[in-house]
Each structure stands twice: as C-alpha cells, then as structure tokens.
Amino acid sequence: MGRHALWRLIQAAPLLLLISLISFLLLYLIPGDPALVAAGPGASADVVAQVRHNMGLDRPFAVQLGLFYARLLHGDLGRSLVLGQPVAEAILQRAPVTLWISLYSLVLTIILGLAAGIAAAVRHNSWVDQIVSVVALLGVSLPNFWLALVMIVIFSVQLGWFPTGGYVAPTTSLAGWFATATMPAVALALLQIGLLTRITRATMLDVLRQDYIRTARAKGLGEALVVGRHALANTMIPIVTVVGIILSVLLSGSVVIETVFAVPGVGALLGNAILARDYPMIQGGLLFVAATLLLLNVGIDVLYAAFDPRVRLGGDDP
Numbered sequence: 001m002g003r004h005a006l007w008r009l010i011q012a013a014p015l016l017l018l019i020s021l022i023s024f025l026l027l028y029l030i031p032g033d034p035a036l037v038a039a040g041p042g043a044s045a046d047v048v049a050q051v052r053h054n055m056g057l058d059r060p061f062a063v064q065l066g067l068f069y070a071r072l073l074h075g076d077l078g079r080s081l082v083l084g085q086p087v088a089e090a091i092l093q094r095a096p097v098t099l100w101i102s103l104y105s106l107v108l109t110i111i112l113g114l115a116a117g118i119a120a121a122v123r124h125n126s127w128v129d130q131i132v133s134v135v136a137l138l139g140v141s142l143p144n145f146w147l148a149l150v151m152i153v154i155f156s157v158q159l160g161w162f163p164t165g166g167y168v169a170p171t172t173s174l175a176g177w178f179a180t181a182t183m184p185a186v187a188l189a190l191l192q193i194g195l196l197t198r199i200t201r202a203t204m205l206d207v208l209r210q211d212y213i214r215t216a217r218a219k220g221l222g223e224a225l226v227v228g229r230h231a232l233a234n235t236m237i238p239i240v241t242v243v244g245i246i247l248s249v250l251l252s253g254s255v256v257i258e259t260v261f262a263v264p265g266v267g268a269l270l271g272n273a274i275l276a277r278d279y280p281m282i283q284g285g286l287l288f289v290a291a292t293l294l295l296l297n298v299g300i301d302v303l304y305a306a307f308d309p310r311v312r313l314g315g316d317d318p
Helices: 002-029 034-039 045-054 061-073 087-122 127-141 144-158 174-208 211-218 223-252 254-260 266-276 279-307
Strands: none
Touching: 002 061, 002 279, 034 045, 087 127, 087 174, 087 223, 087 254, 087 266, 087 279, 127 174, 144 174, 144 254, 174 223, 174 254, 223 254, 223 279, 254 266, 266 279
C-alpha cells in the first residue's frame, strides 16, 4: 500500500509542475499591469517603473520563471498587494476555515446521500423511491448561491435561527462554530447530496440484481445484512470516486458560498483577490488549491487500492 501511494505521488509530480507553470503565466494572461495595481491609482510613470523593477517584471521571462521556482522551493508564494502580508501566510491562516466547512459539508453529504440512495434502491419503484428521486433531482438542479440567499432570508432574517454570516472557530466555541458553519455547509452540500443519492441508487440497484445477492437471501440472511455487508461493500469503488469528486467541488466551490456568508476562508480570500486584482494572491491561491486537489485525487486513488486490491495489482506500479 505504501509503495502504491509513493508511486502515485511520483506520477503526480509532472502535473504539479505544469500547474505551477500555469499559475506563473497568470501574470501574463490576466488583463492589467501588476505593477500599476501595486503602485496604486494616480502613480507616476517613474513610480510604476520602480515598482515593476522591485517586482522583477522588467527582467527576461526565463529569469522571472527561474526566480519563481526558486521562491517556491522555499515556500514563498509572494506578498499580497492588498493585505501586505506573505501569500502563503494569508492562505494558511484561512485554510482551516475552508477545511472545517468542507468536511462538515462532506459528512452531511455522505450520511444523507448514502442513506437516501440506499433507501431508494431497496424500495425500488415505491413511493420512497419516487420522493427521493424528485428531491435528488431538485438538489442537483438548484444553484447553491441561490440556495444560500434563500437560506439567509428564511433561517436568519425570518426565523433568526442562525447568524447571517461570519465565522467562529471550533476551538473558540463549538456552539458558535455550529451556528456559523451550518448554513454554509448545508448550502454547499445540497447539490452534492443529490448527486451522491443518484449515483448510490443506480449502483445499488445494479448490485442488488446480482446472483450472489440472491444467494445470500436464499440462505436466509436478513435484509439489513444483505444490503449492509454484501451489497454496499461492492458499491464502494464508484461511491469513493464520487466522494472524491464531491470533496474537490466543495473545496473549489467555496468561493461563492464563503463570499455570500462572509466566511473568512480561502474561497473568500481568492474572490476578494480577483476583484482587487491582487495578482500574487491569485497566483499563489491557484497553486495552493490546485496542489490540494491533486493530493486529494492521489488520496482517493490510494483508497481504491484499499477497497479493491486489483487496483494496485493492475501492473502500472513499478
């Protein structure tokens, strides 16, 4: 298992190198002049030229690229033009916020999505199946930013159950964290619950039609044991695949939700950086998010091997 994980990390290295190159090219692809933004409105041409020199933008492309990778080796993602602090420091300060909300949302997605999908498959063509299918279809159809705004109106403004925004760390107050993280987590999870429900239902229906399930029932095993031990265990590979995709979407989709609920996470940080044209923050944030998603995909691939040894015995490992 350890060898399989190491090999997947080695295979991911070229992709990480490509991602870092794309993040560097952002300075050239995004409209506008980083030096002009850093110098501020009304700056003279001499001041802009001096800022451009300080940022190294007047050097040849190859030299800038070399200096960029040299800084990366030391964990230096540059300095934010707006916040005035190192990009890596700003991201690491806010990463736990995004991680906690994403994990909260993932737990809701797995519990509700699996339960609804299994219930719909076990009671195929019943009223339970029909209701679950309709709700799941609504879940994957409604945009999460619209759901977030509706939730604020209903649960914050009208009912007063949750605050309209902000964030309290779980280490500060668990009750405060639950109050401030629930609506963002639910808004992120609703669409993913619908997706996981549909995938679980379809996969479970296919498994429940297999001969070994009929054999297990013929032996007199209880329905709970047949479904929980035999059927669900053989649906884990596609479910793990979908869960990996869902977590990637939760992490990358936090920009809108964190902005709506004024949550000080990485998503809101990048959203504000884009609006302010904070080029170093955009560049470093893209690299951080992409590297996180890449490592997440490697972890999901390792989970495949844990659930199905045939994955790591497929002949692609050295």
